Amino acid sequence: MGNYRTKLSRAGIKDVAVNAGKRSSSNPEGASPRANIKRPRRGEVQFLPNYPRGENKETLETRRMEMLEEFKKTPADRDMVLVHQHMQRTFPLRREEIVTLAPPIAELKERWPALFSEAQLYGEFHRITNQSLQYSFFAALDKNTPQLLELYKERKTGAFGKKMADLMMAYDEQDKNDISATRTAALAGLPLYLKEDSSVIFKSCKEEEFEAFQEGAVALVAVVAEENMAAGIRFQPLHESVIMEDQVVMSLRSWTDALMVLFGLIYALNLNYPAKLSGFFEFIQVVLLNLDDGRKQLKPKLQALKNYLE
Template sequence: MGNYRTKLSRAGIKEVAMNAGKRSRSNPEGAASRANIKRPRRGEVNFLPNYPLGETKDTLETMRLEMVEQFKRTSIERDTVLIHQLMQRTFALRREEIVNSGPPIAELKDRWPGLFSEAQLYTEFHRITNQNLPHSFYAALDKYTPLLLKLYKKKKTGSFAEKMEEVIMAYNVQDKNNITAARTTALAGLPLYLKEDSSEVFKTCKDELEATQEGAVALVAVVDEAEVPAGVPFETHHVSIVLEDQVVMSHRSWTDSLVILFGLIYALHLSYPEKLSGFFEFIQVVLLNLDDGRKQLKPKLQSLRNELE
């Protein structure tokens, strides 16, 4: 396999070539063989593709600049078909920058504004994973929501049992025909069931200015104080999606904002928030079936998965 990978690297296959040049007998000054290894994660089927046939870095950069100019126009004046074509054509250049360099979010917003457009973000997720993110997410969530709510109601012991009971009580006074309320309850109760602290990621505030509060990764829901029973944002004015201390996108719905946040994590090659890693892995493996190749999940996730099957 080592010889095979060497041949692939020399042939210019980027997924292999980016990890070449590590320390070896013939290259004693190189980086350690296990240092800063770049590899696909979380079901990324198009992790680091080569440039399209006939294109170079310079030609793709020209396309990128043309795409940026489109986003400087008003939404009515933009040529959405052209933007889609340019985003598709420059996918390899974009992935090369994101995976190899990991630039700050502010720089990515300037260079690739399309990634912070909801439609283009979902298209980018499809390029990376070959999945329709909102369709797959909500289809699985609606399948598992009744089962999750039953499990939550059975949660009578443990350090999070009291908080879980408050969440269920808040849901019980909602309109049972409101599918959004059920979805929100299923997602908001999941960290409690997994014994994770969601307070640093899922936040609420009454003032829109507070939505810019610091946070590496956060969803900040702007609500009326009386509309946050048990901390579950059933009704929101809007939800701000925060990455690296700045609002990058916003949406009216809390559940839709969560889907967008998950898409951004993939598109920008980010790590899951440490304190909610189990929550996001549940979305990845159980809801979206994006298995990253691990033979076994963490015990608490595997136990929940078994309960739902």
């Protein structure tokens, strides 16, 4: 396999060559080792693709500039068909920037504004994983929700058990015909079941306090009208904001939609999972979306939960 990867690298296959730096004392002019480049370990079928046939960096940059001009127009006047076509075509250029340079979020928003719209984010996730984020996420969540809620009702001991009881009590007050509330309860209980502290990532505030909450590398901030509720999760927020690197990158109406978008952004922007919720996001990756095709070695508690749901 080593010889095979060397041949691929020499042939210019980017997702192999990006990790193949050979600088040494005997070859000081060689490419530097790519020790900090993250490998495709989360089911990315297109981690770092080559440019399309007939395209080069200059032609793809021209397409990017055309998209920027479209986003200077009002939403009603934008040619979204053209934007979609150019997003599809410029995918290799975008991934090359994101994977090799890891630019700040503010720079990415400026260069690729379409990436921070729901439709194009879902398209990007499909290009990376060959999977529909919306359909796969909600289909798997709805399938596992009854078992998850039954499991949560059994957890009653310790600090996390108390928070779980508060969450389930708050859920009991919701309209059971509201699928959004049921999905919220199923997802909000996961960090508590896995004994992970979600308070740094999942936040809530009043409208007048919102500006003070726009901090953190990654966060979901719910703007609410009522007082604090269980586990920091709002069943009926005024709106939800996805925060990255101290700025709002997207806003949505429901907590489950915002969480799904956050997961999609982690893939699209090649980010690590938040350390305090790594098990939670691995559950979404491996159990809900079945990325990595079951090859990933899970933590014992996460593996036990996966076995229970199967």
